[in-house]
Amino acid sequence: MVLKMSSLFLRTLREDPADAEVTSHRLLVRAGYVRRVAPGIFTMLPMGLRVLRNIERVIREEMDAIGGQELSFPALLPREPYEATGRWTEYGANLFRLKDRRQGDYLLGPTHEEMFTLAVKDMCSSYKDLPLTLYQIQTKYRDEARPRAGILRGREFVMKDSYSFDVDDDGLRSAYARHREAYINIFDRLGLDYVICSAMSGAMGGSASEEFLATCEIGEDTFVRCTNGDYAANVEAVVTPAPAARPIDGLPAAQVVDTPHTPTIETLVDLFNAQEDLRRDGAAWSAADTLKNVMLTLTLPDGKREPLAVGVPGDREVDLRRVEAAVSPAEVAPMTEAEFAQHPALVKGYIGPGVLGEKGASEIRYLVDPRVVVGTAWITGADEPGKHVMNLVAGRDFTPDGTIEAVRIVDGDICPIDGGALEQARGIEIGHIFQLGRKYANALGLTVLDQNGKAQVVTMGSYGVGVSRAIAVVAEQTADDRGLCWPRELAPADVHVVAAGKTDEIRGGAERLAEQLEAAGLTVLLDDRKDVSPGVKFNDSELLGVPTIVVVGKRLADGVVEIRDRKTGDKSEVALAEAVTAVVSQIG
Numbered sequence: 001m002v003l004k005m006s007s008l009f010l011r012t013l014r015e016d017p018a019d020a021e022v023t024s025h026r027l028l029v030r031a032g033y034v035r036r037v038a039p040g041i042f043t044m045l046p047m048g049l050r051v052l053r054n055i056e057r058v059i060r061e062e063m064d065a066i067g068g069q070e071l072s073f074p075a076l077l078p079r080e081p082y083e084a085t086g087r088w089t090e091y092g093a094n095l096f097r098l099k100d101r102r103q104g105d106y107l108l109g110p111t112h113e114e115m116f117t118l119a120v121k122d123m124c125s126s127y128k129d130l131p132l133t134l135y136q137i138q139t140k141y142r143d144e145a146r147p148r149a150g151i152l153r154g155r156e157f158v159m160k161d162s163y164s165f166d167v168d169d170d171g172l173r174s175a176y177a178r179h180r181e182a183y184i185n186i187f188d189r190l191g192l193d194y195v196i197c198s199a200m201s202g203a204m205g206g207s208a209s210e211e212f213l214a215t216c217e218i219g220e221d222t223f224v225r226c227t228n229g230d231y232a233a234n235v236e237a238v239v240t241p242a243p244a245a246r247p248i249d250g251l252p253a254a255q256v257v258d259t260p261h262t263p264t265i266e267t268l269v270d271l272f273n274a275q276e277d278l279r280r281d282g283a284a285w286s287a288a289d290t291l292k293n294v295m296l297t298l299t300l301p302d303g304k305r306e307p308l309a310v311g312v313p314g315d316r317e318v319d320l321r322r323v324e325a326a327v328s329p330a331e332v333a334p335m336t337e338a339e340f341a342q343h344p345a346l347v348k349g350y351i352g353p354g355v356l357g358e359k360g361a362s363e364i365r366y367l368v369d370p371r372v373v374v375g376t377a378w379i380t381g382a383d384e385p386g387k388h389v390m391n392l393v394a395g396r397d398f399t400p401d402g403t404i405e406a407v408r409i410v411d412g413d414i415c416p417i418d419g420g421a422l423e424q425a426r427g428i429e430i431g432h433i434f435q436l437g438r439k440y441a442n443a444l445g446l447t448v449l450d451q452n453g454k455a456q457v458v459t460m461g462s463y464g465v466g467v468s469r470a471i472a473v474v475a476e477q478t479a480d481d482r483g484l485c486w487p488r489e490l491a492p493a494d495v496h497v498v499a500a501g502k503t504d505e506i507r508g509g510a511e512r513l514a515e516q517l518e519a520a521g522l523t524v525l526l527d528d529r530k531d532v533s534p535g536v537k538f539n540d541s542e543l544l545g546v547p548t549i550v551v552v553g554k555r556l557a558d559g560v561v562e563i564r565d566r567k568t569g570d571k572s573e574v575a576l577a578e579a580v581t582a583v584v585s586q587i588g
């Protein structure tokens with residue numbers, strides 16, 4: 001195919017769009033691949049659609065290779081199945097809900113677990129019908145709070161979602177492993193730099209789960225990796241290795257201490273170190289010896305609010321995203337003044353374990369960092385104005401309701417796999433694989449008869465790839481200061497032929513070369529625009545990012561054209577007669 005720029009539905013822009021925050025957004029709009037319709041809603045123009053189709057092709061090939069069968073569900077869905085699984089409510093404000101003319105409730109599908117589960121329930125009844133892997137490449141709708149960075153986080157976007165159905169856990173594990181391999185193939189073929197992170201299951205409610213994160217400075221996901229390279233995890237999923245419990249016998253008794261004028265943990269620690277009777281032998285007190293109790297409010301999916309106290313060592317910050325992941329599907333916010341006032345047992349600035357816990361005077365659930373193990377002794381609030389308590393021992397003087405991963409991970413934290421040092425990096429989620437288990441099958445009654453004629457609840461996996469997002473992610477990772485720079489597998493054309501000159505010879509020569517390249521099986525973008533200067537055409541060729549550029553210009557008179565590599569910038573002259581062979585061999 002030859003795409004002629006003289007008639008192609010394409011306009012490149014000289015100026016950056018005013019609302020573009022990131023490179024990929026800026027370039028995809030400027031190069032005429034996508035166009036904004038409303039926040040988080042974009043039109044795919046011909047060039048963008050070609051890249052999208054290429055990504056879809058790669059995904060289809062790899063999904064078919066693991067035995068996936070493609071189908072397509074509607075995006076407009078009835079409320080009932082989502083009501084049955086609780087997600088009509090749980091999805092909160094992210095769900096687009098609408099009514100039909102009869103006032104029936106509908107939604108625009110944010111993801112399709114319910115529909116797949118019901119379809120399999122309709123059509124399968126025996127273990128002989130399984131295992132089964134179904135997928136679709138389809139448009140999803142989520143009313144994202146912060147649609148961002150163009151098609152990176154849209155409110156309408158294309159996702160590949162697949163679902164596996166098995167009779168037993170071994171089957172699920174092997175379906176998961178096959179998807180993992182397929183995803184590695186897909187993202188390798190897309191030419192992405194990525195890591196596979198162990199993730200929290202969050203609102204989906206299940207067990208094993210990994211995210212594929214494209215490494216990228218502008219990513220919204222912070223992930224954590226071990227500098228030894230053996231571990232990568234979502235910040236939300238990092239597990240703090242809990243120290244062993246310590247003996248309680250022989251520890252000094254708890255003691256309440258006057259601590260006036262200690263508004264910060266630093267001033268509190270200074271007071272303890274300065275006062276002779278409070279000093280300790282060996283090491284000075286530090287913030288890590290204090291136990292800080294942070295008051296939060298959870299909002300449950302049904303709108304109910306519930307207080308939560310989180311106890312963490314005083315040298316650590318509470319990371320609300322980690323807390324939120326731990327209490328999902330509830331949402332988390334700091335406790336408001338008004339809510340605080342409803343709990344007279346809480347003394348601001350001096351809150352201690354003494355009043356916390358479901359059995360404490362406040363009756364507020366109290367969860368602590370995993371470092372607060374039995375036998376650890378703390379300086380913490382004494383629940384009286386101006387007083388703290390020291391040597392308050394976990395397991396002796398207080399017993400929390402449980403532990404929670406709440407502290408912000410910092411560089412140098414301990415890797416749970418090998419004890420190495422953790423460091424943080426940023427990424428964009430491009431895929432997610434997830435062992436759902438029986439949650440949806442239970443909620444919707446999906447069972448099959450096993451070999452013995454007994455009904456078994458089916459176990460499921462769910463697996464997503466951000467298809468339209470991948471366009472932006474590849475652009476983000478590959479673009480340079482001159483423009484987009486597509487890997488071959490995704491490029492909207494194989495070769496970009498530039499007619500660099502206004503004479504009939506040059507234009508005719510470029511056109512003939514384009515036809516020959518087409519005859520060799522290539523997709524050709526031909527810049528045959530009449531009143532555009534060679535300089536503008538060169539700039540556009542770099543902006544558009546087709547990997548191989550052939551310039552047909554003045555040297556045509558000598559039977560010579562120039563081949564440019566978009567990525568490296570390498571240029572070489574070849575005889576016109578050799579041009580097709582040379583381009584084909586470059587493309588491989």
Ligand code: ATP
Nearest residue numbers: 144152153154157159429430431432464465466469
């Ligand atoms: P994120 O954390 O980025 O919001 P998610 O956890 O909501 O992603 P999933 O529900 O697992 O994502 O969806 C599967 C894939 O769909 C994601 O891995 C991501 O690549 C893509 N995706 C999710 N939300 C969006 C969006 N708003 N715009 C574009 N792609 C998206």
Ligand code: MG
Nearest residue numbers: 094142144153
């Ligand atoms: Mg999301």
